[in-house]
Amino acid sequence: METVQAAGGTPAPATTDPYRPPQIETILRQLREVVLNARPMPLSASSMLNKEELLGLIDEANVRLPEELRAARWLLKEREEFLAKVRREGDEILELARSRAERLVQRTEVVRTAEQRARHLVETAREETRRMRRETEDYCDQKLGSFESLLGSTRDAIAQGRRRLQETVLDRDRERRATDAADAAREASTGRPGGTFFDQDAETGEP
Template structure:
């Protein structure tokens, strides 16, 4: 699942939480929050694995392009040696081998640049998602901090009922 969807679920959970009567506090099901957090923990490493896979694929494609380039260079050299007995043929072969080498280099360069752009786009998306996630976490923590400060200033705290401490409550 996408981290941004999980962040939205967490935000909805806090936003739609039931208010505690006569206070500005809300009750949130701890298990629901833990479930969403567990899903986030599972999703973020998967996105990082995907980014690593993309980088690995890029490296493999570059290595394949280099092998192909080396193969083409080898073929061009072999062809030049076979035709070395005639001057014009040698000159033609040298020009062709240079063209082949240049074309192979151009192709390898283009492939490398395309793969780097592709990997950069995936990593950029991951970076944006992580920034949004961190922003949502910071906002949530700030809200909690503000609510707890308001409660301390007002002198309101959890009240024990029949000698039993109340459940843990979140602030909205």
């Protein structure tokens, strides 16, 4: 039975590039192809699977999992740094708004207009800061949700592969025992040790 390259070779070295698509998805697709293309066993709902191929893909998935987790941790770190940057920028915007408001208030001839303008600037700055924070939180939540779903499907695929591998081993044992029993029955019926010989001379009474 042919095996995919991932099963026989050494897993590619892990990378910490957070922008590279998750390799776990590729491994899951390979596991699915192995199961879908497995040759069915006669008179059984099970299929014959390549043990080395499945174990190779499972081992590579185990190698890749820490890499995906590192990417998730990187995303969390980037989220915190980005939020800190947004807070700093928000504080700067607020400080600039207050400074402008103070300068406007100092002009006595337009005190009332300056106060209204100052309040508007401050509120606009606060709303912009809130909007940036909401967008950042939504983006990070989506990414973390995809990582969570990916890790869950990886665990399910590995568990399914192990179950199918165990079923294949049991089916092969049953098939071997059935073959041994059939061989023993044929040996008994063809007159080998333990069987009955047919003597034509004895039947016809000829010397």
